[in-house]
Amino acid sequence: QVQLVESGGGLVQPGGSLRLSCAASGFTFSRYDMRWYRQAPGKEREAVASIIGGGGFATYADSVKGRFTISRDNAKNTVYLQMNSLKPEDTAVYYCNVVVNGRYYWGQGTQVTVSS
DSSP: OOEEEEEOOEEEOTTOOEEEEEEEESSOGGGSOEEEEEEOTTSOOEEEEEEOTTSSOEEEOTTTTTTEEEEEETTTTEEEEEEOSOOGGGOEEEEEEEEETTEEEEOOOEEEEEOO
């Protein structure tokens, strides 16, 4: 079965950096686009970044362009989100996502808190 396990969240000061990881299993990882979403308290879940199966093309939400970088290691079945210049408004639970056979799969999420 498809499983996604996020890690790497935590508390960081404004301007700091974090690197999130998402370990995937249960499907042929390199064939699928992977996405990061986030959900802040009281807000809807929003897409943050996506990367195609081969890793050669990525897209970003306007709010994170130039600060966040999505990448993947298909040999390790892992997708990453490098987050730099973090702002308090980046505080949220971050989720890894894949769509397999039309079904959305999510990890359990990892909390990112940006605060001084």
